[in-house]
Amino acid sequence: MRADRVEQTSVGQERGSDWLGRLADWISGNRFMPVPPAQRNFVGDGDYLSIGCEFLRHFVRLGGLRPDHRVLEIGCGIGRMAVPLTQYLDPETGSYHGVDVVRGGIVWCDNEISSRYPAFHFHHLDYANALYNPDGHIRVSDERLPFAPGSFDFIIMTSVATHLESADVAAYMHEAARLMKPNGRLFMTAFLLDAESRAGIEAGRARPSFPLDAPGPQVPADPDQPLAAVAYDEEAFLGLAGDAGLALVARTLHGHWAGGASDHYQDICLLSPASGRSA
Numbered sequence: 471m472r473a474d475r476v477e478q479t480s481v482g483q484e485r486g487s488d489w490l491g492r493l494a495d496w497i498s499g500n501r502f503m504p505v506p507p508a509q510r511n512f513v514g515d516g517d518y519l520s521i522g523c524e525f526l527r528h529f530v531r532l533g534g535l536r537p538d539h540r541v542l543e544i545g546c547g548i549g550r551m552a553v554p555l556t557q558y559l560d561p562e563t564g565s566y567h568g569v570d571v572v573r574g575g576i577v578w579c580d581n582e583i584s585s586r587y588p589a590f591h592f593h594h595l596d597y598a599n600a601l602y603n604p605d606g607h608i609r610v611s612d613e614r615l616p617f618a619p620g621s622f623d624f625i626i627m628t629s630v631a632t633h634l635e636s637a638d639v640a641a642y643m644h645e646a647a648r649l650m651k652p653n654g655r656l657f658m659t660a661f662l663l664d665a666e667s668r669a670g671i672e673a674g675r676a677r678p679s680f681p682l683d684a685p686g687p688q689v690p691a692d693p694d695q696p697l698a699a700v701a702y703d704e705e706a707f708l709g710l711a712g713d714a715g716l717a718l719v720a721r722t723l724h725g726h727w728a729g730g731a732s733d734h735y736q737d738i739c740l741l742s743p744a745s746g747r748s749a
Contacts, residue, residue, distance in 0.1 A: 490530055494523035497554050504582040506548050510574065518550055524734070525628060526554040532723065533657045533740055538563040539623035542649060544615075544642055545630035546592065548575035549583050556587045565589045567622075569615060571596070571603035601633055601697040611641040620651050629736060631660040633697045636687045636710065643714035647743055654743065656716060659725075659736035661701035663689065667728035667737075675729025708739075716741040 497503060498519045505518050529535040537560040543551055546568030555566055566589060570576055579592040593616065598606035625646045631639050646656045661667075663680065670676045678691040680701040687706045690696040704722065711717070719740040726732040 490527060493557060494526055494554070497526075497557055498523050504549065504553055504586070506578055506582070510548065510578060519553065522550045522552075522554040525551055526558060528734060528738065529555075529624070529626070529657060530558070532738065533624065533655050535624050535655075535657075536564075540564065540621060541566045541624045541626065542615075542617065542622040543568040543626040543628075544646070545627060546570045546575070546579065547572065549579040549592075551626060551628060552579065552583055552590060552592075556583065556590060559589065561587070561589050565591075567591045567593065567617065569593045569595050571599050571606060597638075599633070599638075599697065601695075609641075610638040615645050615649065617649055619648050622649050623651055623654050625650060625654065625656045627656065627658045629659055631658060631702070631707075632700050632736065634688075634700065635697070636702070636706075639688075639702075639707075640710045640714065643711055643716060643741075646741075647715040650743055652743055652745065655719065656739075656741040658739045658741065659734075660707060660739065661699065661727060662704040662707055662722060662724070662737045662739075663701050664704045664724075666724065666730060670728030670730060673729065677727060677729075704737075711739070711741055712744070715744050717744040 503519060535541070537558060539559070541555065541559065541564070543566070546552055547570055549568070552566060552568055559566060568579060568591070571594070573594045576592045576594040583590050584592060595608070596606045597603060597608050597610050627642065627646070630642070634642070650656065661680070667676065668682055671679050671682060678699045680689045680691050684690070686703055689701045691699040691701070708718065719742050723734070723738040724730060724732060725734045725736045725738065727735050
């Protein structure tokens, strides 16, 4: 059964009346929303709908996502971010494309989301990833994503850089810069090492913890499973973004993974094309 969409007001009205919070609560409690069986969910712990709704709030309140935006999600997994967006994006003026290296997740999303929401599209990428697609035949840097330049207003990469080597992070950043409109936004999460997070690691407050003597640029939490959780020196990470032609829209918003106070777990970077960041 298709979940009925709630009537949307304008974003300005929503911000004044907490419409977004009420929408998120409605999605979280709607038993007709598509949710994958637990045994197929490979995108992490926690409640599938609640986490997706948490990020919907972040996308709108922090990232400026609008219902009429064209959205690309790199690393869409099994649709945890996409499902709440079905109730936020306007089906006539907005759209969503999700790409991922896990074929099973794309199949589920096609069957359970695209079949109900025609503005939502999912694409499998055979990019090699030792954790999620060990038999992949393509390096990220060797093949562009299948979209035209300047196609998207808003690009999502949540908990993707946390499972990538620096060369792949750089390649995806270059693709995001190519695919964004001049005033577009890239919403990324990561584990970033700065003075505060390093202090949290030294004090034993970080979850996960990372070795502070690793050479970098990427720092795995477990050398035996190097892509299970990856951190980056914050300056080096932003250097990769700068090399791709991206600039911070606002300061990095640090999460509580290293023991600090925050309403979100991973660190959030909101980036835009350097030439259009004032737009």
